[in-house]
Amino acid sequence: MKGLRFGSKIVFVINSLVAFLLLISYILPYVSPRSFASLSVLSLGVPLLILANIVFFIYWLLRVKKQMLLSLIVLLLGWNYINSMYKFSASEDTKDEASFSVMSFNVRLFNKYDWLKDKTVKETILDFIKKEQPDILCLQEYPRSERVKLEGYNDFNATYNKDVKGGQAIYSKFPIINSGSLEFPNTYNNAIFVDIVKQKDTIRVYTFHLQSSGIETDVEKLKKETSSHLFKQVGATFKAQQDQVELFLKHKSKTKYKTIVTGDFNNTPYSYIYRMVKGNDLKDTFEAAGNGFGRTYDFKFFPMRIDFILADEDFTVNGFKTFDVKLSDHYPIKTTLSLQ
Known part of the structure; x- marks a missing residue:
C-alpha cells in the first residue's frame, strides 16, 4: 500500500x-x-x-x-x-407445437392477511394467469381454503387431499396420470409432484417450498435484529433445508421420467442447497435464457433470486421471463421448454 x-x-x-x-x-x-x-x-x-x-x-x-x-x-x-x-442478453422466446410453458409463482396466500393494500390481489393474480396461459402452473403458499379452479386445467392439491399438506398446487393443461406429496417433518412445508403426459412423453414436475428463514424485509424491523440471532436463525433454516432436499433427492432418484423442478427454494444460486437440487442433470432456465438480475423476491437491499425453474438436460430452453408485477412478495417466473 x-x-x-x-x-x-x-x-x-x-x-x-x-x-x-x-x-x-x-x-x-x-x-x-x-x-x-x-x-x-x-x-x-x-x-x-x-x-x-x-x-x-x-x-x-x-x-x-x-x-x-x-x-x-x-x-x-x-x-x-x-x-x-445477471444475464446480459436473453434468448428470444419461441414457441411451437412441440414446446410448452412452465410458470412458478409464490402467491403469498393471495394476500390473505392484507400485506398489500390492494383488496383485489387474488382476482388480479387470476387475471394474470389467465392472460399468460402457462401450460403448467406451479403455485407456492397456495391456500386450499380458497380453492382456485382454472378452466382448461387439471390440478393436484388445489383442494383438500387427505394426508397431504396445503401450500403447494400444480395445474396442468396436459393429463395428470400420477401425483403425490413429500411431507417434510416438523414443518408446514412440503413438496408435491405430478406426472403429466405430453404427446408421447411422460414428464415429472415437482414444486416445493423449502424452509423459510423468516428474515424481515422491512429495514426498521431488521435493524432491531442482532447479528448473532440472525446467524443462528438462518443457520438453523439452512440445516432444515438440507434435510428437506435430501428427502426430495431420494424421491427424485427413483423416477425414470425427464424432470422439471420448480419452487421457492428460500436460498440463492450460490448455496449448497441450490447445488444439491440442481445436481448434474438439471439446468437453470434463467441462466439459459433469462435477462437482467432475474430478481424473484422483493428484498430491499439487493436483487435476490430464490425462485427457480430447473429442467432436465434433455429439454431445450426457448425462453425465460421474470414478471415485474407486485402481487406478492415474490415475482412470477415462466420458461418455455421443448424436448430435444
Missing part, C-alpha cells in the same frame, strides 16, 4: 475484506450447512459482495491504481457467479 494516502489505505483494507469474503463464498456450494451453518449464511450476501467488488474495481480504475487488480481477479475467478446473478 506504499504511495497511498491514509484515506485510500482505509478504503483498500475494506476492499480486501470484501474481496476475501467473496472469495470464501465461492466454496459455499460445497460446504454442508449441517457442518458449517454459520459460514453458509454468507451465501445470502453474495450479490451484495459482487456489487461491492465491482464498485471497488471502478474506484481504483478511475484513479489508475494497481489496487484495482484485487477485486478484478476475485471477480474473474467467480465469473460463473456473476453470470448467475
Whole structure:
C-alpha cells in the first residue's frame, strides 16, 4: 500500500475484506450447512459482495491504481457467479407445437392477511394467469381454503387431499396420470409432484417450498435484529433445508421420467442447497435464457433470486421471463421448454 494516502489505505483494507469474503463464498456450494451453518449464511450476501467488488474495481480504475487488480481477479475467478446473478442478453422466446410453458409463482396466500393494500390481489393474480396461459402452473403458499379452479386445467392439491399438506398446487393443461406429496417433518412445508403426459412423453414436475428463514424485509424491523440471532436463525433454516432436499433427492432418484423442478427454494444460486437440487442433470432456465438480475423476491437491499425453474438436460430452453408485477412478495417466473 506504499504511495497511498491514509484515506485510500482505509478504503483498500475494506476492499480486501470484501474481496476475501467473496472469495470464501465461492466454496459455499460445497460446504454442508449441517457442518458449517454459520459460514453458509454468507451465501445470502453474495450479490451484495459482487456489487461491492465491482464498485471497488471502478474506484481504483478511475484513479489508475494497481489496487484495482484485487477485486478484478476475485471477480474473474467467480465469473460463473456473476453470470448467475445477471444475464446480459436473453434468448428470444419461441414457441411451437412441440414446446410448452412452465410458470412458478409464490402467491403469498393471495394476500390473505392484507400485506398489500390492494383488496383485489387474488382476482388480479387470476387475471394474470389467465392472460399468460402457462401450460403448467406451479403455485407456492397456495391456500386450499380458497380453492382456485382454472378452466382448461387439471390440478393436484388445489383442494383438500387427505394426508397431504396445503401450500403447494400444480395445474396442468396436459393429463395428470400420477401425483403425490413429500411431507417434510416438523414443518408446514412440503413438496408435491405430478406426472403429466405430453404427446408421447411422460414428464415429472415437482414444486416445493423449502424452509423459510423468516428474515424481515422491512429495514426498521431488521435493524432491531442482532447479528448473532440472525446467524443462528438462518443457520438453523439452512440445516432444515438440507434435510428437506435430501428427502426430495431420494424421491427424485427413483423416477425414470425427464424432470422439471420448480419452487421457492428460500436460498440463492450460490448455496449448497441450490447445488444439491440442481445436481448434474438439471439446468437453470434463467441462466439459459433469462435477462437482467432475474430478481424473484422483493428484498430491499439487493436483487435476490430464490425462485427457480430447473429442467432436465434433455429439454431445450426457448425462453425465460421474470414478471415485474407486485402481487406478492415474490415475482412470477415462466420458461418455455421443448424436448430435444
